[in-house]
Amino acid sequence: MEHRYDAVIIGAGLAGMRAAIEIGREADVAVLSKVFATRSHSGAAQGGIGAALANEEDDNWEWHMFDTVKGSDYLGDQDAIETMAKDAPRTIYELEHMGVPFNRTPEGRIAQRAFGGHTSNFGKAPVKRACFAADRTGRVILDTLWEQCLQRGIKFFDEFHVLSLIVDKGRCCGVVAYELETGALHTFYSKAVLMASGGAGKIFKTTSNAFASTGDGMALAYRAGAPLEDMEFVQFHPTGIYKLGILISEAARGEGGILRNSKGERFMERYAPVIKDLAPRDMIARCILEEVRAGRGIGGKDYVHLDLTHLGEAVINSKLAEINGFARTYAGVDALKAPIPVQPTCHYMMGGIACDADGRVILDDHGTVFEGLFAAGECACVSVHGANRLGCNSLLDTLVFGRRSGRQIRRCVQTVELPPASPEYAAKAASRISDLMNSKGTESLVPIMGQMQAIMMDNVSVFRTGAGLGEALEKIRELQQRCRNIRLHDRGRCFNRNLLDALELEHMLDLAEVIAMGALHREESRGAHFREDFPARNDERFLSHTLVRFTGGTPQIFEKPVTITRFQPKERKY
Amino acid sequence: MQCTFIIYRFDPAVDTTSRYQEYTVAAEPTDKILDCLNKIRWEQDPTLAYRYSCAHGICGSDALVINSRVELACQKLVRDFKTANNFVIEPLPFFKVIKDLVVDLKPFFDRHRSVRPYLINDQAPPERERLQDSETQQFFEPALRCILCASCTASCPISRTNPDYVGPAALLRAFRYIFDSRDAATDDRLEEIDSENGIWGCKTMWWCTDVCPKGIPITKCLAQIKRVLKKKEKADS
Numbered sequence: 001m002e003h004r005y006d007a008v009i010i011g012a013g014l015a016g017m018r019a020a021i022e023i024g025r026e027a028d029v030a031v032l033s034k035v036f037a038t039r040s041h042s043g044a045a046q047g048g049i050g051a052a053l054a055n056e057e058d059d060n061w062e063w064h065m066f067d068t069v070k071g072s073d074y075l076g077d078q079d080a081i082e083t084m085a086k087d088a089p090r091t092i093y094e095l096e097h098m099g100v101p102f103n104r105t106p107e108g109r110i111a112q113r114a115f116g117g118h119t120s121n122f123g124k125a126p127v128k129r130a131c132f133a134a135d136r137t138g139r140v141i142l143d144t145l146w147e148q149c150l151q152r153g154i155k156f157f158d159e160f161h162v163l164s165l166i167v168d169k170g171r172c173c174g175v176v177a178y179e180l181e182t183g184a185l186h187t188f189y190s191k192a193v194l195m196a197s198g199g200a201g202k203i204f205k206t207t208s209n210a211f212a213s214t215g216d217g218m219a220l221a222y223r224a225g226a227p228l229e230d231m232e233f234v235q236f237h238p239t240g241i242y243k244l245g246i247l248i249s250e251a252a253r254g255e256g257g258i259l260r261n262s263k264g265e266r267f268m269e270r271y272a273p274v275i276k277d278l279a280p281r282d283m284i285a286r287c288i289l290e291e292v293r294a295g296r297g298i299g300g301k302d303y304v305h306l307d308l309t310h311l312g313e314a315v316i317n318s319k320l321a322e323i324n325g326f327a328r329t330y331a332g333v334d335a336l337k338a339p340i341p342v343q344p345t346c347h348y349m350m351g352g353i354a355c356d357a358d359g360r361v362i363l364d365d366h367g368t369v370f371e372g373l374f375a376a377g378e379c380a381c382v383s384v385h386g387a388n389r390l391g392c393n394s395l396l397d398t399l400v401f402g403r404r405s406g407r408q409i410r411r412c413v414q415t416v417e418l419p420p421a422s423p424e425y426a427a428k429a430a431s432r433i434s435d436l437m438n439s440k441g442t443e444s445l446v447p448i449m450g451q452m453q454a455i456m457m458d459n460v461s462v463f464r465t466g467a468g469l470g471e472a473l474e475k476i477r478e479l480q481q482r483c484r485n486i487r488l489h490d491r492g493r494c495f496n497r498n499l500l501d502a503l504e505l506e507h508m509l510d511l512a513e514v515i516a517m518g519a520l521h522r523e524e525s526r527g528a529h530f531r532e533d534f535p536a537r538n539d540e541r542f543l544s545h546t547l548v549r550f551t552g553g554t555p556q557i558f559e560k561p562v563t564i565t566r567f568q569p570k571e572r573k574y
Numbered sequence: 575m576q577c578t579f580i581i582y583r584f585d586p587a588v589d590t591t592s593r594y595q596e597y598t599v600a601a602e603p604t605d606k607i608l609d610c611l612n613k614i615r616w617e618q619d620p621t622l623a624y625r626y627s628c629a630h631g632i633c634g635s636d637a638l639v640i641n642s643r644v645e646l647a648c649q650k651l652v653r654d655f656k657t658a659n660n661f662v663i664e665p666l667p668f669f670k671v672i673k674d675l676v677v678d679l680k681p682f683f684d685r686h687r688s689v690r691p692y693l694i695n696d697q698a699p700p701e702r703e704r705l706q707d708s709e710t711q712q713f714f715e716p717a718l719r720c721i722l723c724a725s726c727t728a729s730c731p732i733s734r735t736n737p738d739y740v741g742p743a744a745l746l747r748a749f750r751y752i753f754d755s756r757d758a759a760t761d762d763r764l765e766e767i768d769s770e771n772g773i774w775g776c777k778t779m780w781w782c783t784d785v786c787p788k789g790i791p792i793t794k795c796l797a798q799i800k801r802v803l804k805k806k807e808k809a810d811s
Contacts, residue, residue, distance in 0.1 A: 035625075036679070038722050039633040096703040099693030099756065101711055101718055108705035133718065139632060140718055147692040181672060210628040246630045322719075326630060329649055332604075446616045488620070492587055495623040495673040497615065 001186045002421065005030045005155075006413040008175055008190040010162050010217050013042035014138070014395060015377025015402035016196030017145040019359075020154045022406025027413045030188060031154060032177055034161040034212060034500070037146050041198050041210040042377075042398065045138025046323065047251035048115060048130030049095075049399075050392035051088035055109045056128040061085040063120055064129065066567055068393060071117040071280050072350075072386025073527035073537065074569035075230065075545070075562055080357045080382045082565065084393075087400045092131050095399070100144045101133050103319070113319075114254040117280035117390040123574070126278050130392045135249050135322040138395060160186065161500055162216065163429045165193065165224040165373070166422060172224070172372035173419035176429040180500065183493025185433070187426045191416040192372055192409045195221055195353055195361075196402065199378040203508045203515070204346035205457035208240050208247035217379040219507035221353045222514070226361045226370055227549040227558075229381040231351035231511065232518030233528045235389055236462050238284035240345025241331050242303040247347065248323050248340055250391040253277045255315055257308045259288070260339065261296035267304075272574040279574045282388040282528040285344040285462050298341060305339035344462055350389050350528065351518070352381035354547055359405025365547075365560035372416075376405040383545065386562075387527020436502055441485040445498075445505050448479050448486070452505075452512055460516055465532050469520040476512045483509055514555060518546045521557050539569050575659060577601045577652060579610060581622065582664040584671050592671070594662075595619075603653035607640055607661065611647060624675035631787060634721035637728070638675055639664040644725045644785040666728040682724045685740045689748040689767065694759035710755045716795060717750035719788040726782035726792055732775050739775035740767065742782035742792050748773075749795045752802070764803055773799050 005028045009016045012033035023029045033040065052059040065085040069076055096102060096110060103111040112128040120127040133140045149156070159180040166174040166189070174189040197217025201209025222228050238259075239248040253259070259277055261267050271287045272279035279287075292302045308316060308324075316324050316336055324335045333340055353375040354362045361370035377398040384397055455475045459468035483506060490498035524538035525531050544559040577599050584592040597614045608626055615622045624647070625635040631649040638647050641657055644666065655661065669677035720743065727733050727741035748767055751757045767773045773796060782792040 035627050035633070035635065039625075039627050039635045041628065041633075043721075044628050044630075044632050093699075093702055097699040099751075099754070101715075101754070102703075104706055104708045104711060106708070108707050110703050134715075136632070136718065139721070143722075144692075150687055151690075151692040210633060212627045322632075329651070330604075330606075330630070490621040492585060492621065494586060495676050497623060498620040501620075 001184060003030065003186060003188045004418055005188060005190045007192045007194065007409050008032060008188045009194045009196055010175065011040070011196035011198055011377070011379070012037035012156065013040035013196060013198055013377060014141060014145060014398035016194065017149055018399050018402030019194055019196060019376060019406035019409065021145065021148055021152060022403050023410050024149070024152045024154050026410055029154060030157060031149070032157045032160045032162060032175070032188070034159060034180070034216070036158045037156055038142060040142060041213050043139040043142040044208070044210060044247065045395055046135040046247060046249035047254065048113065048132035048137050048392045049092065049395040050115065050118060050129050050390070051092045051131055051396065052085070052129060053089050053092060053110060053112060053131065055105055056112045057120065059120060059127055059129055061088065063122060063127070064088065064118070066122050067118050068384065068390055069567045070123065070572055071388055071390040073388055073572055074543065075383070075386030075526060077383050077563040078565040078567065079563050080384050083357050084384050084396060084400050088396055091396065091399050095141060095144065098144050098148055100141055102131050103133060113251060114278060115391045116250050116253065116278045116284070118392065119275065123274070126275050130251070130254060132251065134318070135251055135320050141395065161503065162220060163432070163503070164425060165220055166425045167224050168419060168422060170371060172370065173422070176425050178433065180495055183496060185426055185430055187423070189419055189421060191413040191418060192374060194359065194405055194409060195373070195375040195379050196377045197379045199349045200508060200511050201346045203452065203456050203512050204461060205453040206240065206245040207346035208237055208245050209346065214504040214508050215379070215511045216504065216507050217375070218352055219510045221361065221373065221375065222510060222550050225363070225550065226373060227354045227363065227547040228514050229351055229354035229545050229547050230383060230386070230518070231349070231514045231548065232522055232546060233350035233387045234346060234461070234515060235281055235348035235350060235528050236285040236344035237281055237347035238288055238344050239306050239342040241326065242341035242343050244330055245345035246326055246330055247345065248306060248326065248342060250281070252306060252308055252320055252323060255319055256311055257306055259284070260305045260307050261291045262298050263296060267291050267296070275574045280388055280390060283574065286530060288344060289462055303341045303343040306342045307339040308335040309337060309339065346461070348389055348394060349378055350381070350385040350387065352379045355380050355382060357382055357401065357404060358408040359401060360408065365558065374405045374409055376401045387529060433499070436499065437488055437491050439487050441487040443482045443486045445483070445486050445502050448483055449505050452476065452479055452509060456512055460519055463530055463532055464519055466520065466523070469516055473513065473516040473520060476509060476516055480509045480513065514548045517548055517555060517557060521546060543569060575601065575603070577610060577659040577661060579614060580662045581675070583674050585673055601652050603651065605652050606648050607650050607652070608636055608647040610652065611663070623673040632721060634723035637666055637723040637725045637787070639667065644729050646723060646787045649787055666724060668728045668734055669724070679724055682727055682743065685744045686722070686747060688740060689744045690759070690763070691747040691751070693751065693754065693757050695756060696758065704756050706755050710753070714750050714753040716790045717746050719790050720746055721788060723787060725785045725787060729781045729785045731779055731781060732777055736771065736775060738771045740772055742776070742796065745773055745776065745796050745799065746790065746792055749799055752799060764799070764806065767799070768803055773803065
């Protein structure tokens with residue numbers, strides 16, 4: 001089946017839906033999502049969204065910018081970070097006007113709370129900057145944006161999985177997608193395509209991410225020739241529920257929660273004397289594993305305790321109710337009475353499709369634009385998070401840059417004609433599906449997926465070494481080979497998850513390779529990327545973005561400089 | 575330990591009627607029911623279809639009937655059931671089955687749409703936020719926990735007998751906006767659901783409240799709408 005729209009958006013999370021609202025005012029837009037819109041992983045965001053509203057304490061956008069730059073270990077592009085920090089208050093007011101039910105101060109203003117790495121006065125003390133709706137901030141924003149889309153009559157194609165981009169003479173002209181319910185192929189011709197497909201946490205064994213977070217958009221753009229930027233920077237959130245990886249929001253520490261080792265010691269005092277348990281995520285994740293290595297994990301195991309018992313019923317029930325529910329259901333612990341067992345869990349990709357602050361995908365270090373292709377949200381790398389994202393900045397990123405991409409697309413579709421039909425793309429996709437379905441291969445996809453997740457967790461997570469990364473890269477490439485020889489067991493057309501699994505696995509293996517390549521290339525330690533064989537930051541050699549482009553059938557690495565405007569790199573201490 | 579799963583199967587391409595298939599799974603007491611379904615799909619039968627995503631009760635994808643009760647498969651653990659490690663898994667009732675445990679939720683979302691589930695306020699907003707006090711918000715806060723999993727509407731006995739009844743989930747969303755001080759369409763909203771297919775369809779049977787995986791007191795919330803309408807009726811007469 002063929003469809004024609006001015007713009008097609010891949011992904012119905014916050015970035016995609018915010019862009020759809022922006023575009024929908026003046027142009028035809030379709031949103032494709034492999035899960036129903038309100039199932040998108042943005043809904044799992046708990047703690048808050050950062051903006052210097054100064055509703056609770058003195059604050060301003062410059063401090064927010066500084067914290068983000070420092071949090072990024074000076075790898076974030078400062079012009080983009082400035083754009084985001086300045087636009088943050090407007091973004092929050094806009095959400096409030098759309099109906100987002102933020103918690104309130106006694107005066108009826110939007111309430112704010114402390115979050116990791118957010119400080120006043122350029123690092124002097126923690127500041128209340130996170131706007132929140134209890135501990136379901138992402139969920140209520142997702143619902144609100146979806147409802148705004150309903151009001152505006154935005155067209156959704158739910159449970160559509162994108163198979164490939166249509167690229168003609170260097171211009172992206174649409175996508176081919178697979179409808180899960182019927183197995184039908186759909187070709188969408190459009191003047192612009194926005195990737196807003198989220199992260200890829202499922203590459204790692206332990207993750208807070210949803211099953212849907214398999215990096216499809218990043219992999220599709222990469223295969224179509226767009227470079228992926230800074231993919232070696234993978235955020236491990238310090239507090240995932242032990243063994244399960246389910247997120248316990250940083251808001252728990254923002255409200256006063258404390259991390260303790262087997263001796264009951266508040267160990268973060270030793271590592272970050274000023275802001276302690278509110279240090280950035282990369283540092284705390286490493287500190288937890290340092291404690292474990294020193295034999296101070298709980299019961300000698302690889303986890304520590306997150307203690308909320310002193311916060312009291314009122315705070316937990318009104319601001320942290322959802323996570324106490326998770327603790328009770330999954331860890332069998334009531335946070336009011338006992339500490340929660342936690343360990344680092346793969347949470348967020350700082351890297352993504354290289355793009356500018358208007359979402360335009362950038363092909364090289366001269367700023368050449370990939371015509372017709374845009375990216376926003378977690379799958380994009382603007383780059384505002386650099387080597388480590390601060391909590392509360394991801395929701396902000398999705399909304400600020402979702403809107404800006406939408407605005408840019410709205411302008412762009414006014415001057416461009418709809419591309420002519422090119423049925424060969426659908427034909428190619430159809431033969432790929434039928435090849436997969438009829439493959440007489442000898443491999444099963446489940447062990448390949450398990451081995452990828454294990455090697456990435458063992459060798460490419462919080463602590464890395466050259467030897468371990470080399471081994472991981474070799475293994476991933478071997479798995480890619482094996483993946484070409486898999487056999488599917490479901491050959492039906494209706495809701496064939498087996499097929500979807502195979503397509504997702506290919507995407508994840510591509511990204512795993514790029515992550516390992518970037519990590520091997522970067523012989524320094526910065527933000528979330530920690531090389532035990534190169535434990536120091538090396539600004540002289542590596543104050544630059546890593547890019548990996550798929551050219552001539554192989555991935556190739558190049559670099560581009562970091563934009564530094566206001567804040568010169570300094571040693572990062574908290 | 576070994577668990578037995580008896581699972582509802584229906585593939586429109588080959589089956590004329592539904593059937594049940596039995597699987598044996600090695601599971602830990604702390605495994606989620608969703609983990610067990612994944613083990614079946616990954617290790618035994620890749621053709622089994624069901625929806626899932628976040629796996630911790632926030633996306634609302636995996637509401638199913640587990641041992642005759644509507645539950646989220648990712649929010650219930652093996653140890654939560656006292657059925658000697660035997661499980662019967664069926665799709666949500668009321669909705670049409672697409673394949674196995676996957677149902678067609680289009681009617682659910684159509685009804686949701688019918689209550690105009692968005693803030694209506696034509697007045698130009700202030701430069702900063704609209705003020706709202708915490709007590710007002712606390713009043714409709716329970717409705718914000720809704721994850722649109724459709725458990726309530728699927729379980730509601732009225733939904734099953736009156737196909738035009740808008741159902742508890744949509745009414746809960748109406749409740750959310752009726753009591754939001756920032757919404758300017760309160761009277762219209764009340765009028766729109768002042769009917770047997772609307773709020774009066776609710777006969778206070780409590781099934782919705784009983785099954786809600788987020789613990790929302792749905793029946794009580796709907797009763798608040800009825801109260802306002804009664805009061806209005808009295809004032810008008």
